[in-house]
Amino acid sequence: MNLKAVKAFLVRDVKSTFKDRAALFWIIAWPIIWILLTAYVFIPPGTGSVITLNVGVVNNDHSVAPFNGTYFVKIMNETIVNGKHLFNVKMYSSTNKLREDLLKGRLDAGLVIPDGFGRNVTYGTGRLDILIRADNPSTKQINSGILSGFLQEVSRRLSMVKINISLRYIEKYMPSTQQGFSPEKIKEYLVGIAIPINTTIKEVVPVSVSSRPAMLGWYTLGAIGMMFLYTGLMIGAAMIVREKELGTLRRLLASPSSGSELLIGKTLGGIVILVVSAIIALIVGLMVGARIYWSPTEPVDWLVPIFMLTAAIMAIGMGLMLSLVSRTSRGASSLSTALGLLFTLTAGIWLPKEWLPSWMRVFAENFPFTWTINGIRDIIVYQYEWSDIAVLLLKSIIATVVIFAIGTLIYKAQIRRYAEK
Amino acid sequence: MQYAIMVEDLVKTYNGFEALRGVNLSVKRGIIYGLLGPNGAGKSTLISIIVGVSKPSRGKAVVLGGSPLDPRVRSRIGYQPQEHGLHPNLTGWENLYFYAGIYGVDKKEARARIEELASCLGVLEHLDKPVRTYSGGLRQRLSIVAALLHDPELIVLDEPTTGLDPSVRQRVWDLIRGLRGRGKTVLLATHYIEEAEKLGDEVSIIDNGKIIASGSPEELKSRYGPPAVIEIILDEKGSVDKLAHALAGQGIKASATGHDKLRIHCKDPDALVPEITGIAYRLGLSIRVLRVVKPSLEDVFLKLTGRRFGENES
Secondary structure (H helix, E strand, C coil): CCHHHHHHHHHHHHHHHHCCHHHHHHHHHHHHHHHHHHHHHHCCCCCCCCCCEEEEEEECCCCCCCCCHHHHHHHHHHCEECCEECEEEEEECCHHHHHHHHHCCCCCEEEEECCCHHHHHHHCCCCCEEEECCCCHHHHHHHHHHHHHHHHHHHHHHHHHHHHHHHHHHHHHCCCCHHHCCHHHHHHHHHHHHCCCCCCCCCCCCHHHCCHHHHHHHHHHHHHHHHHHHHHHHHHHCHHHHHHHHCCHHHHHCCCCCHHHHHHHHHHHHHHHHHHHHHHHHHHHHHCCCCCCCCCCCHHHHHHHHHHHHHHHHHHHHHHHHHHHCCCHHHHHHHHHHHHHHHHHHCCCCCCHHHCCHHHHHHHHHCHHHHHHHHHHHHHCCCCCHHHHHHHHHHHHHHHHHHHHHHHHHHHHHHHHHHCC | CCEEEEEEEEEEEECCEEEEEEEEEEEECCCEEEEECCCCCCHHHHHHHHCCCCCCCEEEEEECCECCCCHHHHCCEEEECCCCCCCCCCEHHHHHHHHHHHCCCCHHHHHHHHHHHHHHCCCHHHCCCEHHHCCHHHHHHHHHHHHHCCCCCEEEEECCCCCCCHHHHHHHHHHHHHHHHCCCEEEEEECCHHHHHHHCCEEEEEECCEEEEEECHHHHHHHHCCCEEEEEEECCCCCHHHHHHHHHHCCCCEEECCCCEEEEEECCHHHHHHHHHHHHHHHCCCEEEEEEECCCHHHHHHHHHCCCCCCCCC
């Protein structure tokens, strides 16, 4: 094999691609646009942190009890979670005014504290009227969730205060030896009445997607997968037809270089283009706050470049298959872009497969290119070990070899067809 | 081996159409061999087989002592196709380095060759610019440089001067003659009669997929050409048919070679000239030029095919 010829194809393709504005848009600008959209539209800054609700309050309570409407508003104003105020409270004089501002979207929720609230809470059950802004299911769920959580916690604490006050009276008027009841047992019983089931919810999320930076990392890989797919398809689909359009094919066929050198040189050129673009996309991802777990000292992390290589070769191989129906480089480009974007959205490359309809999920699970992207995610997002990844790696390599071999056969047939035209 | 190219009974068929119909050709080493024929005659098909791009349907081609399908043979051939084969986004240098790499020429050697050839063809000062900014003629010259970069033994040029202005054409001709001077063999396919006649040590005329005559231009002219040719140029364009018709009535066969030109093949021009001027006078036609010239390869083609060169071209 003439390595100088392979190098010549590689260098020419890389140079000409990076001098072509249209190619640069699709290979570099487009993935960057997706990463930026993800970072500032789909997962905007603040995602995952505490949300402050704008709450309007009408306090009609004139009770003289220690816990009354005024004290309740004070608690709301002083409630801080993770260093952030949970409520931004605005006082209203009438319920109508409060409702008006809710309808205009100036408030997320409203509380109407009726007269006698403090007295009722102290001696029985207090009542609160809550108004929730419910423009859409998501807003409704967030606003009611935050407010319900807060009110449950206030109710629980109030229960404990009332139980402790009740116990003081019980201890005073009922001797501990009488009827075998101890104050501790009575307290336990009363707490049980107030809180029959004490639940704690712990979210189990892979460490890498537990935060906005980690989610951005996940989507950055999706953007790279998308770019690998349509660019690889384009490189393969236009491999021969582009040379023919440039008028270089006859000259190359008359040269001592073989078709294999053309194929290898152009494939290597494609891999270089894809890797450079992937590095640029990763840098942009890191700049917008993506966090990616990759360590050169972790041997399993070195499978990431191998998965990337298989993804690139597989996409180019699929592109060679497309060359059967590509009569012009413009046609090859349009077909590759359309198919690339279609597969990106339907095969679990950009959208998690769990979001897809069941029939599409079957496609996502069996699309070989998705295996390679999943392999990369399993390592740098879920931090899988060798044993977890081995089967996927094997499947990806076998699929790549088969697809590229079929693509090569088609390529050779195409070369002969063009030579004899 | 005395011959650079030997082709025997070559047939090439595309979807039932015979582009080459039993071509035989022998090209000696160290000469300029002209392959003259109108467009569509089969020149490019024959060249495709000689340079190893396509396989013959029947027959044999031996180039530089081997098969043109052998990469070692192809590495000794320099081929300039009709398509320029240059990447528009790359500079002249980048395109030429690419072809140097394909032929395994290292960068230092390639640079020296590029400088020598490009300055010879007047392209050197343009090499830093992207090829998309080049004129057609400039691309053509760059394409010739690319074919010669690896110092090949056999150079196959397919219409190398198409679209070039006369001064540049002369430079290309000088370069081709220089190659012959260095012992190279040049196969020159052209549809310019003057080019084949001036450059070709030997010429084959190809028409409809067959070689109809071969030999040196002088041999061809003496073998197939008339003893003399009278060339007439009329003042009034579009009147040649009228004059040709009138001459035919007197048994003088004249062929129109342009809107205002006629060529008459004859043995004794001195006897014919007064008769021709008399007929033109009676028809009221004004003759601007009337001269007796030596026969050209165009006359040979006319004699052999009965058609004017390029008559069937669209």
